[in-house]
Amino acid sequence: MAAKIFIDGEHGTTGLQIRTRMAERRDVELLSIPHEERRNPKMREDLINSADIAILCLPDDASREAVGMLAGNNSVRVIDTSTAYRVDPDWAYGFAEMDRDQSARIRAARHVANPGCYPTGAIGLIRPLRAAGIIPDSYPVTINAISGYTGGGKNLIAQMEDESREDHIDAPHFLYGLKLAHKHVPEMTTHGLLPRAPVFSPSVGRFPQGMLVQVPLYLEELEGTHTAESIHAVFSDYYGGQDIVQVVPLDESGALARLNAEALAGQDIMKLYVFGSGGYVNLVAQLDNLGKGASGAAVQNMDLMLSA
Ligand SMILES: NC(=O)C1=CN([C@@H]2O[C@H](COP(=O)(O)OP(=O)(O)OC[C@H]3O[C@@H](n4cnc5c(N)ncnc54)[C@H](OP(=O)(O)O)[C@@H]3O)[C@@H](O)[C@H]2O)C=CC1
Ligand SMILES: CC(=O)N[C@@H](CCC(=O)OP(=O)(O)O)C(=O)O
Structure with missing residues (x-):
């Protein structure tokens, strides 16, 4: 079954580029929010909680808010592209080549902080x-x-x-x-x-x-x-x-x-x-x-x- 991916911030610079990279892929199903609803918290919360992986392409504060929307939901995995969690020891730092075992850490992680x-x-x-x-x-x-x-x-x-x-x-x-x-x-x-x-x-x-x-x-x-x-x-x-x-x-x-x-x-x-x-x-x-x-x-x- 195709993995469900929601890009919160899909209409921004980073989000759009991620969407373009996944456009032809059949192994993932992109959950999408209409442009005019991109800041609708209820709709974002529903979509984040429906995803297998939520990719956050938001400013730091909005990223923290999005992670808060997952309270109690232990099945959704998160990749955050903001600065919010990059030195948080509970998040895997998403630079796979920086150490021999970093890709294994990312593979197993629930929370991944994408590097700057x-x-x-x-x-x-x-x-x-x-x-x-x-x-x-x-x-x-x-x-x-x-x-x-x-x-x-x-x-x-x-x-x-x-x-x-x-x-x-x-x-x-x-x-x-x-x-x-x-x-x-x-x-x-x-x-x-x-x-x-x-x-x-x-x-x-x-x-x-x-x-x-x-x-x-x-x-x-x-x-x-x-x-x-x-x-x-x-x-x-x-x-x-x-x-x-x-x-x-x-x-x-x-x-x-x-x-x-x-x-x-x-x-x-x-x-x-x-x-x-x-x-x-x-x-x-x-x-x-x-x-x-x-x-x-x-x-x-x-x-x-x-x-x-
Ligand atoms: N650009 C880059 O090269 C890089 C960016 N990043 C990081 O990626 C993240 C996104 O950056 P970037 O794509 O450049 O930024 P953009 O400003 O291009 O896009 C951000 C998107 O997030 C939306 N947004 C902002 N606030 C909220 C909110 N409260 N709720 C919902 N949506 C919101 C914006 O909507 P609206 O159109 O209404 O403003 C916009 O669509 C940032 O944390 C940035 O630091 C990381 C590495 C490189
Ligand atoms: C040219 C420019 O303005 N660059 C951004 C960093 C881009 C980046 O890596 O983004 P994040 O760390 O925000 O995720 C800056 O200096 O703030």
Whole structure:
């Protein structure tokens, strides 16, 4: 029998992308709410409680409200794409490749917190080096990133695209999160296995989908003797045996003069690069903020849960 899936927030940016990915599938039955009823609490509650898996594509407060609608119902499983539960120990963190046994945790979980787009890149780069003891506790980790503007949902999309709006943004590229307290820092710290919060500086470019996340490192400050080759070997070993997180060969990355933030738009994979020579490396994750950074990961997690 087809599994019943309800996407709460199906008319938003992330929800629509999940719906599109499932449109041709016969193994799932999508329960749907009409656009004009999308904020009708009674209808949402009925649909959430009728689903095998509810995928929440809502702001944090609305996600918490939706989880509250399940009180007493122990059969519905939940994937939440908001920030609300990403460091909650009762929720499985939905980044299947971040540990050898993470996909098994997701498969067995009732509650899965889908990662943020920036943390998917940052944790993908940092966690293997923390797990191997290569980035020491004392290392001051910094993360710089650029995202396509769909990362800000319907509101930022309208601000970037609609010139008639009073709050129209005409900058081709802007920094934000200037107080260095972005909502993704807690999950980067927790799942990046960092003893203190990294300095995270995000930015947005005038392109809809795509993302680069950079973690530059001084090799001499790492534990042991390291080169770009040895860091690359750690990643290759860590991500061996699966094909969603791909470690780009050094001869390929070494031949690049530029790295395109949009290159993986429309794809659900993430590529990891090790750049640099001499005393430094720049570790870079390239992904689609709406793919592996959101909707692609949500569908991957749903598939893991359905395979339980
Ligand atoms: N965009 C991205 O790249 C990523 C987004 N996310 C997360 O996914 C979630 C959804 O984001 P995104 O799709 O970008 O946001 P959007 O603003 O594009 O969509 C949110 C949807 O939720 C609906 N909604 C808002 N409040 C309520 C409510 N109280 N009850 C029912 N529906 C409601 C909105 O309806 P209305 O049209 O009326 O506003 C809209 O359809 C967020 O938590 C976001 O942080 C995660 C990773 C990446
Ligand atoms: C460009 C942009 O605005 N991006 C969003 C994060 C997108 C994302 O990962 O979403 P959630 O963590 O909200 O799920 C932001 O910085 O708030």
